[in-house]
Amino acid sequence: MLDFVLNGQAMQVPFPEPNQSILNWLRTDLGLMGSKEGCATGDCGACTVVIGDIQKDGQVRYQAVNGCITLANTLQGRHLLTVEGVGSKDTLHPCQQVMVDHHGTQCGYCTPGFVMSLFAGHCNGLDAQAMSAALGGNLCRCTGYTTIRDAATELAAKPCVMPFDPAEVQGALQQVKADSAANASASPAFVIPRTIEQAVTAINRYPDYKLVAGGTDLLVEMNVFHRRYPGFIWLGGIEGMQQIEENAEVVRFGAGVTFNQLMQWSASQSAPLHALLDRVAANQVRNQGTLGGNIVNASPVGDMPPVLLALDASIELTSAEGVRQMPLSDFFLGYRQTALQQGELLTAVIVPRAALARPLFIHKISKRWEDDIASTLLVLSAKVADAGRLTDIHIGLGGMAAIPCRATHTEQWLQQADVLAISSDELLTELGRDVQPMSDARASAQYRAGVTATLLKRGLKQLCSEVQKGGLSHA
Amino acid sequence: MRKLIEPGMYPSAGSSPVGKAVTHDSAAMQVSGQAQYVDDIPTVPGTLHLVLGLAEQADAEIVSVDLTAVRQSPGVVDVITLNDVPGHKDIGPVFPGDPLFADGRTLYVGQALFAVAATSEAAARRALASARVEYRAGNPVLDPVQAWQQGLLVRPSHVMQRGDASAALEQAEVVVQGQLDIGGQEHFYLETQATLAIPQEDGSLHLYSSTQHPSEVQKLVAEVVGLPLNQVAVEVRRLGGGFGGKETQAAAPACMAALVAVRTGRPVKIRLNRRDDMRLTGKRHPFVGQFRLGADQSGRISALEMELIGNCGCSPDLSDAIVDRAMFHADNCYYLAHARVSGHRAFTHTASNTAYRGFGGPQGMLAIEAAVDDLARRLQLDPYIVRMNNLYDTDQRNRTHYGQELEQFPVAEMMAKLAEDCQYHQRYQAARAFNADVGNGPLRRGIALTPVKFGISFTAQHLNQAGALVHIYTDGSIQVNHGGIEMGQGLYIKMAQVAADAFDLPLECIRVTATRTDKVPNTSPTAASSGADMNGMAVHDACTTLLGRLRAFAASEFGVDASAISFESGQVIVGQQRFGFAEFVQKAYFARISLSATGYYRTPLIHYDRARAEGRPFFYFAHGVSCSEVEVDIETGEYRLCQVDILHDVGRSLNPAIDLGQIEGGFVQGLGWLTTEELVWDEQARLRTDMPATYKIPTIGDIPVAFTTRLLERADNPANTIHRSKAVGEPPFMLAISAWCALRDALADLAPGNAIPLSAPATPEAVWKAARTLQAMAVQAQGAAK
Missing domain, CATH: 3.30.390.50 (CO dehydrogenase flavoprotein, C-terminal domain)
Incomplete structure (x- = not known):
């Protein structure tokens, strides 16, 4: 069973079919129709939902993601908030009320996505400008955005209200975490390793399972070309791969570091990199897309590899045999071809301090x-x-x-x-x-x-x- | 006897809601995810999901289609091709040319070949992969000018002329000649095409369709499946955006779903995924405008010759009227003493291009604005001055090139007002100084202030009619139904305002319900900006009928003179007596007065003789002016829109908040058309920009913080429209031309005296190319001077 919290309520439901996106699952299995499909490629944001993750300090951190390019099984042990959980038409949440008050809806199809992006921005304490900027991944074809920007500005000045009992959610998430630590039985077709070691074991055990990190490229292909896989190994549960570690010689980025984590880090480290990251996809995708994914996909248009190549980055590949390191420049072999071997996992990217100092x-x-x-x-x-x-x-x-x-x-x-x-x-x-x-x-x-x-x-x-x-x- | 609800449930109304910035009636439902679109309607078990097999080649002979494996795929219940259509196989809305599925030869990449119905969308998509289609390659035509020159047209050409343009051009002191390529535009409504078809107990059909034209969907479905019209009902509560893209293009998916519903007896849902939608459905017509514009040295225009070649794609669809509207707007706001405007409807092997906000008007208007800009550049004059000097007036220079007289033309005042409000003249000079300062490196600034005049009415005369149905219930609550479609533009709330005003009741007493072909029949599409104009009058007419009945009842029941009866603030005043509205309605009910009425409206005065290309096709014109300033990096072609100021004429606004939303939304959609939205086809006629990853509509970051929109004040429509308001759907779209002209202005100082070689859309690459061309011209000119 999938153990998670939906709109403030702890739930146990049968595992979603492994290929299902959150959006598809919400709409077809749970009958929650508020989240819309505008593109199914993570470009329009009409499906934006908010996911809460419990942190080491016990706090729950909320982030907006695109439901259309996020696998439903990744919700294990997390809090999913959809527009239905934010407020109903008779009890609107401030992030909904400001949209009504400023005439920020016209056809309304994109609106639930905007509401969820606003909610995430609001509960993360963004100021008016940052709140507007965080809406870059929500397309609206009707309003011209000025009314929505006004709504965001007003919202930023209001205190944040949670439409659920935070303590209850926190408790529920901690409970699931404890349970899953004791009993590692996720869906058999959806493996969620918690360590690199477990991941490597899973890769060897399920050679036909698709490895997925952020999934922001993979799900696009799945949705557009109806690609299906027998199972997945999701790397998002490996906390050890989500750290940025620094010493005098190098900065070591875990492969699971997201674009938004990178952005936070770069704010004090490199203005040009920070400015670039601001233009990598949009907020929802930056919350999910990982540095490792951007490299392993070997897309000719990925934004990170050119930067890393110019910074003499090397990468760390881990397999059952051990860890090997290679310069990133040796990794890309041809169009979407890399030096990654079967059974291997990209675990970290290492950038020399000397290069960062240039x-x-x-x-x-x-x-x-x-x-x-x-x-x-x-x-x-x-x-x-x-x-x-x-x-x-x-x-x-x-x-x-x-x-x-x-x-x-x-x-x-x-x-x-x-x-x-x-x-x-x-x-x-x-x-x-x-x-x-x-x-x-x-x-x-x-x-x-x-x-x-x-x-x-x-x-x-x-x-x-x-x-x-x-x-x-x-x- | 049935007991009626206690009267007096409503508070008394303040004053009329007409003209108030009332919130969209669906807003609270939309922000909470409760507003239902077709795909959100709960379906019963057994509902089938339909997906389409699309052609991979254009102009190819279909040698064979093997769907055996598709039929055998798990979950598949039905597969249909053209051979399975029992009734009409062609669903062309005006002229034939749109077979429901490909007929022997493919017209374009993305044309529907067959449809698969399965128990889930996933099952249907899985099945699609096993189709085997063999093609014999053809030779697709993509260039509309080449098509036109070869006589490949979907409809005959048409000419509008006045005077003798070629003689006037001979005598003109200055003639600018040019060709402008104008890109098309994907609608990118956020909700893709969708229909849910539900067979009824008696074999009739009920359809929920995301369409701007339910009556046409009803008609075409009936013809395709072979039912009389009275057995097909189409219901539309709201669309997730339309913009013209659901005027004719909603019909094909609806017909397919209906056909499978009839064949299987099961409900069938079709909701195109984004890529299929972008490949299957038509777009805004790309155009090529070729022009010769004659003027004197002061920039006063004497003559225009223009060829407007519309790229219609593979069938006529609405292209006759669309190219006509481009021709009607080839003057924009400028008096043309001598004009010859020709319109051509070129055939190409692409999806059949269709209605899109402005309906050809934007393309015609962009062509004349480009010509005027070229003229200003040639004469090295501020384009504002050239524009101002050529405006119509309501005195002598007041007749369009198709003979319509302008009764009202506030554009000169509007331009002057906006120029003053936004300091156009100072900023124009500041841009010149900025561009002359080498310290600014590759950065250049440009500013432009451009006008819009847009004709309101369908140019197909019969479409200028509308119906409404208004019920008063015995608790005094009122239900309004009309033929218009709510697609986000706030039509329903405007209609509620009109009805509330008619009875002087609070808005809460009025409920506007889903548009249905079985409530108000034979409707026109909600298009041509006509929704509020026509349906508003029809609703008003129905309300007037009901008020008349209630007045007559009051007069006879209480023996008072009609002049002593009034409806005020939720009350009915009859001589010395006052009744609550509900109380009075109940009296009328017991006296057996009918409390339900239809309303009807047809637009007066309009006529157009197409053979002579003369008449009054438009009931009136809407006007607007806008000013945009941009900053351009000429070395990379990148640019930012820095400031936008708009002054727009909506007559006496029914709802200023809704109208401002239409204006700003229209501007930004137009901005996308002219800047980042680029449709790219490869040599095999495949659309390469068939997903939002490659097709870029504006985001919130593209909109400047300095964005000011004002409504023209004291602007009652001289034409007798609903509360003297003006249509607002399409006209603001063309305000974005100022942004495009500002980009040209930013490049103008690179090679003074030259036309700016910038077409549309002005992508960064296009701006970069134009800048390089101008720089090369400047170098050449310098060399020549030496």
């Missing part, structure tokens, strides 16, 4: 500013020797080739050059020796190549000039 320039180009995939992503990391001279040049490229890659030829060429005197035409030529970009629905090859050269020139100039100003700073 000035960093990142620029992502996409059709839409928020929640869009890069037409091109340029990452430049280098040491500044003196004005016009760079050393240790690392250029990471995304969206340009079949795999995320470094522009190694251009890097070498630049070592010899006075970077401030280079034209973007020259850079275009040199970059052309590293990659031949593609044309697709997002951009033409010509634009990708041209704008990447321009960005590289800009990055080179910025790195040099800012050192002259005495240190890296970003607006």
Whole structure:
């Protein structure tokens, strides 16, 4: 049985079919129709629900996720809050009332998703601006958003009210946690390892089960192409993989670290990375998508690999045989092909402090500013020797080739050059020796190549000039 | 005798709710997830789920379709193709051309080949994978201009003209000539196409359909399954967005579901998934506008020649009227002494393009705005001045190129007012200074203030009619039904306001119920911005009938003069006596007065002689002006919208909150059309932007904080509309043209004197390309000067 809390009520229900998303399960098995399917690909947010996880300190942390790209069985031991649990039409919760008061609904189909994003933002204490920003993954086709932004602004000024008894929920979640620690029987087709060791064992035991971390890519494929799997091994229960550990030499990111965790970390560590993360998907996806998933998927348009490549990252692969480490640059073999072997699990990403200390320039180009995939992503990391001279040049490229890659030829060429005197035409030529970009629905090859050269020139100039100003700073 | 409810349950009304910013009637249900859409309606066990098998090739001969394995797949109950249609196989709404399933040859990638009904959606989708379809590749046509030149048209071309444009162009001091590519647009209603078809005890059908045109769904379903219209009822409570995309496009899925329901005797639900919806259904027409615009050195326009080539896709659908409306709006707000506007309806192997907010108007308007912008650039004048100098007036320059006289034209005042309010002139100069400052590196600023004039009425005359049904119950509560569809635009609350006002009752006394073809028959689609105008008048008419009966009863019952009877603040005043409304209604009931009435409205005065391309196709015009400012990075093409100011004319607003929502929502939808929303087909005619991962509508972050919208004050509609209001659904969409023109303005200083080579949508890539072209032109000009 699935042990979880639904809208403040502890529940035990038969395990959902393993391939089922939360959204599908809510609508077909539980008859809760408030959450809507707008796209089933995590782009529109109409299915947004809030999931509460009990933390080490016993507090429950609530996050908005897309119900359409989250497997229902991941709810084991968690609190699922849907729009039905927030308030009914006669007893509206403040996050609903502000939407009514500011005329933030028109056709209303996206509305439950907005309400849930607002709720999550509200109970996490976001200010008005952050609350609006957290709505970037909720599409509305009717209002033009101004009324919703006004609603968010008013909500941010109100005290947070929980539409359930927090102590009761906390107790219920602790109970489930205790029970499941004692009795590890999850759904046979949905394995939830709690340690890396258990995960590795499960991978060997169920070789045909699909490994899933955040699932934000996997579920999209499942929904769009109706792909089905006999079972899953979900890595979201491994707390040991969700830590960021730092020492004098390296920063070690657990593969299960989410984009939003990274964002929090980067806020004090790297302004350019923080700014990029703000444009990686939208809040709901950032709450789920993991660093490891972004690497293992080997998508040519993943935003993290180009950054990590430019930062000399290496990765840690764990199997029954032990742990091996390899430079990330050796990991990507071809389009969606990696060096990951059967039985192996990506467990951590290691970035040297020295690389993080280098000035960093990142620029992502996409059709839409928020929640869009890069037409091109340029990452430049280098040491500044003196004005016009760079050393240790690392250029990471995304969206340009079949795999995320470094522009190694251009890097070498630049070592010899006075970077401030280079034209973007020259850079275009040199970059052309590293990659031949593609044309697709997002951009033409010509634009990708041209704008990447321009960005590289800009990055080179910025790195040099800012050192002259005495240190890296970003607006 | 039945005891009636105690009268006096309602508080007395304050004043009329008309003109008040009343909340959307569904808002509380929507925010709590209780508002029901078709997919949310509880279904009985045994309900079947329908999914579609879509063509993977365009213009291909279907050599064979093997569905044996599909039929044998677990859970599959029925599989249908065109051969299984007992009645009409073509569901073209006006002209034929839309077979329910592909007929021998595929028209486009994404066309329906067959449908699978199974016990669950998952089972149906699993079954789909085992279909075997063999094609013989064809040669799809994608370029509308090429199609037009080859005579590949879905409907004949049409011309509107006045004077002698080509002679006037010969004499013009300045002629700008250009071609503008205008992209299409996916509706991206959040709720995809959906229908639940439930067979009834007697073989008739009840359908819940997400459609803007229930009467057409009723008709087409009846024709497809072979039933008379009185055996098909279509019910629509609300849509999760329509925008024109559910005017004709809802019919095919509804017909398929109905057919399977008849065949199996079981309820059938179809709800397209997003990708199927984006591949199957038509979109806003992409257009190509070719123009020659003649003017004098001061920028006064003398003549326009324009070819508007609409990319209609694979069938006529509504393209005749859509291209006509583009032609009707090829003047926008500008007086054209000599004009020749031709409209062409090109065939291509894509989904049949269809109605979409503005219905061709935006494309025609964008073409003339591009031409006017080009003219201003050529003359190196502030485009505002050129626009202002060419506006219609209500005196001499007051007749459109199709002969309609403008009775009201407040645009000059509106432009001046908005320019003053948002400091257009100062900001225009500031943008020039900003762009001249090398310290700003690759950043450029642009600003534009553009007007909109939009004609209100269906151009198909017979559609300009509406019906309503109003019941008063014996407790004094009132139920209103009408032919309009609630798709988020607040139609129901506006109708409730109209009814409450008629009886001077509080809004709580009025309930507007789901639109049903068995309550109000033979309805027009809720389209052409006509919902509140026409249904409002029909509701008002029904209320007037009921009030007349109640007055007559009062006069005879109490022997008072009609002038001594009034309905005020929830009370009925009869001479010296006062009754609560419910109390009075009960008296009327006992006196056997009918408390139910129909209402009807047809728009007066409109006529259009298409053969002569002349007449008054529009009852009146709605107007708006907007100003947008942008900042552009010319090295990357990226841009941000910095500020938007809007002044819009909704006549005397029925509900300012609802109207503001329509205006801002329309603007942002138009902004998407002109900026980030790009439809891309590959050479095999496959739509590559068939998911929101690749097709990008605006998000909250695209909207500037500085966004001000005002309604034009003291703006009673001179035409006799419901409470002198004006239609608001479509006109604001075109306000977004100011954002597109602002992007052009940001590039204008790169090569002064040149037209800006920027089409639509102005994606970052398109802006980047335009900037590079202009920079190359400037370099060339410099070289020539040396």
